[in-house]
Amino acid sequence: MATQKNYNRGAWEKGSFDAQHTSHDSDHHFIAVKSCKFYYMIISLTIGLLGGLSIAHLNAPKLSSQVILTRPANLPPQTSAGGHLPIMGYNTWNSFACNINESIILDTVNAIKTHSLDKHGYTFINIDDCYSEKQRDKDGDIVESKERFPSGMRTLTDKIHDLGFFAGIYSSAGWFTCQLYPASFQNEKRDAKLFRNTWNFDYLKYDNCAVPYDSIIKEGIVGKYKRMSDAIQSLAQETGREPLILSLCEWGWGEPWVWAKEISVSWRTTGDIEPKWKSVTSILNYNSFIAYAVDFGAHNDMDILEVGNGNLTYDEAKSHFTAWALMKSPLLISTDFNSITPETISILTNDEIIAINQDPLYGGSITPFRWGINSDWTFNSTHPAQYWSGRSQNGVVFMLLNTLEEPANMSFNLTESPWIRAGRQYAVRDLWSKTSNGTAVRNFTAHDVPPHGVVALLLQDDGDEPEGIEPPCSRMEWCTDKNGTVLPSQ
Ligand SMILES: *[C@@H]1O[C@H](CO)[C@@H](O)[C@H](O)[C@H]1NC(C)=O
Ligand SMILES: *[C@@H]1O[C@H](CO)[C@@H](O)[C@H](O)[C@H]1NC(C)=O
Ligand SMILES: *[C@@H]1O[C@H](CO)[C@@H](O)[C@H](O)[C@H]1NC(C)=O
Ligand SMILES: *[C@@H]1O[C@H](CO)[C@@H](O)[C@H](O)[C@H]1NC(C)=O
Ligand SMILES: *[C@@H]1O[C@H](CO)[C@@H](O)[C@H](O)[C@H]1NC(C)=O
Ligand SMILES: *[C@@H]1O[C@H](CO)[C@@H](O)[C@H](O)[C@H]1NC(C)=O
Ligand SMILES: *[C@@H]1O[C@H](CO)[C@@H](O)[C@H](O)[C@H]1NC(C)=O
Numbered sequence: 120m121a122t123q124k125n126y127n128r129g130a131w132e133k134g135s136f137d138a139q140h141t142s143h144d145s146d147h148h149f150i151a152v153k154s155c156k157f158y159y160m161i162i163s164l165t166i167g168l169l170g171g172l173s174i175a176h177l178n179a180p181k182l183s184s185q186v187i188l189t190r191p192a193n194l195p196p197q198t199s200a201g202g203h204l205p206i207m208g209y210n211t212w213n214s215f216a217c218n219i220n221e222s223i224i225l226d227t228v229n230a231i232k233t234h235s236l237d238k239h240g241y242t243f244i245n246i247d248d249c250y251s252e253k254q255r256d257k258d259g260d261i262v263e264s265k266e267r268f269p270s271g272m273r274t275l276t277d278k279i280h281d282l283g284f285f286a287g288i289y290s291s292a293g294w295f296t297c298q299l300y301p302a303s304f305q306n307e308k309r310d311a312k313l314f315r316n317t318w319n320f321d322y323l324k325y326d327n328c329a330v331p332y333d334s335i336i337k338e339g340i341v342g343k344y345k346r347m348s349d350a351i352q353s354l355a356q357e358t359g360r361e362p363l364i365l366s367l368c369e370w371g372w373g374e375p376w377v378w379a380k381e382i383s384v385s386w387r388t389t390g391d392i393e394p395k396w397k398s399v400t401s402i403l404n405y406n407s408f409i410a411y412a413v414d415f416g417a418h419n420d421m422d423i424l425e426v427g428n429g430n431l432t433y434d435e436a437k438s439h440f441t442a443w444a445l446m447k448s449p450l451l452i453s454t455d456f457n458s459i460t461p462e463t464i465s466i467l468t469n470d471e472i473i474a475i476n477q478d479p480l481y482g483g484s485i486t487p488f489r490w491g492i493n494s495d496w497t498f499n500s501t502h503p504a505q506y507w508s509g510r511s512q513n514g515v516v517f518m519l520l521n522t523l524e525e526p527a528n529m530s531f532n533l534t535e536s537p538w539i540r541a542g543r544q545y546a547v548r549d550l551w552s553k554t555s556n557g558t559a560v561r562n563f564t565a566h567d568v569p570p571h572g573v574v575a576l577l578l579q580d581d582g583d584e585p586e587g588i589e590p591p592c593s594r595m596e597w598c599t600d601k602n603g604t605v606l607p608s609q
């Protein structure tokens with residue numbers, strides 16, 4: 120899995136792909152899909168420009184040479200290890216913080232295999248802070264802790280790769296990591312080389328601690344992070360190996376959702392998560408306002424999962440997991456497998472929820488269409504938006520979140536979601552009970568959603584709604600007969 124495949128940045132930048140890239144490999148399949156979308160865009164554009172000219176006159180091969188401005192050249196390339204879809208795997212921090220070592224990590228990898236979590240998509244094993252000695256060696260390189268990693272970091276990544284996983288490492292864009300181990304500011308090239316070439320990692324989480332003085336940096340937040348991105352890309356060019364996947368962790372201080380897609384595949388949007396409901400709702404609320412930034416290769420990182428940790432109830436953990444998955448956050452498990460419960464496993468392995476997170480056709484996040492108990496666009500850390508929808512390859516996804524302390528009936532009109540077609544009815548699939556829940560005409564009600572609970576639905580077009588449904592418009596404002604009569608709203 121971690122062997123090197125042809126890394127083809129050119130294909131992305133030019134938006135073209137030849138026979139060699141149309142293999143059954145899922146990554147390449149993705150490229151084809153994305154390119155198709157762009158072909159469609161260009162075709163539409165061309166139709167617009169030519170006005171009137173029929174599609175039959177358009178010559179497809181000619182079009183392909185016009186498909187130049189597809190993926191902007193400044194976006195980082197996609198690697199065969201991933202990054203265009205949210206990264207799924209494991210991170211050591213929430214479960215072990217600094218108490219990590221090679222045997223704990225290997226035990227964890229084996230537990231992930233035992234529980235078949237890799238089969239559900241969890242394929243990255245990411246080592247967070249505290250893996251190194253406090254000092255660089257005399258050559259200036261970071262060295263792994265002799266006590267915690269006595270066999271050496273490369274031995275560990277070889278084992279991780281042999282077990283079929285990718286491996287991730289951690290550093291910071293400042294002088295030190297958050298736990299004051301050496302970090303990569305002014306050592307970007309050296310460290311990128313160590314992480315990628317010597318230690319053979321596939322992924323780098325890049326934190327924001329130990330910020331150098333302005334008189335030294337003389338760069339904005341973008342420049343500070345671009346240093347590592349540039350180092351990673353130039354190393355890839357030198358060696359011909361795929362670059363490290365870069366994931367930023369600057370806690371949303373500098374609005375990474377507006378710039379970080381040029382240098383990384385994901386960026387943290389807030390401070391650290393805690394295993395508490397109020398932390399989950401606070402991150403959810405914050406991200407509800409920036410969900411528009413999410414797309415393929417560009418993910419708001421809502422932080423490592425707390426599923427299985429602290430005192431989150433079953434319903435709270437389900438809500439947390441559903442929101443993270445449907446908002447296309449990376450899904451990084453971080454709980455102790457020695458005490459994991461079947462309930463926690465069942466949440467983490469809901470393939471119908473994971474399928475939305477990993478949708479190959481639609482890269483965007485679900486977004487709120489109604490806040491619910493609070494008025495629309497209310498910024499409220501304890502009571503975020505409750506009614507959400509988004510697209511997926513299999514239908515329109517809905518998430519209903521009960522932020523109240525008591526059970527609630529939650530109803531919505533289908534066309535409140537922009538993705539629903541007026542005049543159509545929809546077959547409803549409940550992604551948690553994994554049942555078909557009938558056909559929705561005009562509206563749907565979820566009964567008795569538990570406190571802090573969630574409902575996740577997939578609505579599939581099921582043909583025209585029955586004739587004669589009143590009123591004639593599902594939304595009555597400006598509902599107008601073709602003879603010009605505007606119907607009363609009430
Ligand atoms: C890792 O930590 C565990 C738990 O503290 C301990 O049992 C184990 O011996 C340690 N392994 C190494 C290599 O330090
Ligand atoms: C969880 O812990 C927080 C404080 O740490 C507390 O306020 C809350 O009531 C607890 N929730 C449950 C369900 O026990
Ligand atoms: C958040 O919304 C809830 C529900 O409307 C409300 O009770 C609470 O006061 C709000 N919090 C703030 C800080 O406005
Ligand atoms: C939800 O609706 C059902 C059926 O209409 C009703 O019996 C129940 O009391 C309602 N629950 C709440 C919390 O309003
Ligand atoms: C749903 O539709 C009904 C009937 O068309 C309307 O009365 C109601 O206000 C709508 N509710 C929302 C939240 O749009
Ligand atoms: C839901 O739509 C049906 C028509 O299918 C209508 O009879 C009913 O009043 C609507 N309910 C709500 C709450 O809008
Ligand atoms: C869908 O149906 C199942 C099985 O009857 C039920 O458990 C579940 O609560 C229903 N879901 C919704 C959202 O009504």
Ligand SMILES: *[C@@H]1O[C@H](CO)[C@@H](O)[C@H](O)[C@H]1NC(C)=O
Nearest residue numbers: 599600601602603604605606
């Ligand atoms: C126009 O349409 C309205 C609503 O359907 C109807 O009540 C009215 O009679 C129509 N007027 C004419 C002139 O056809």
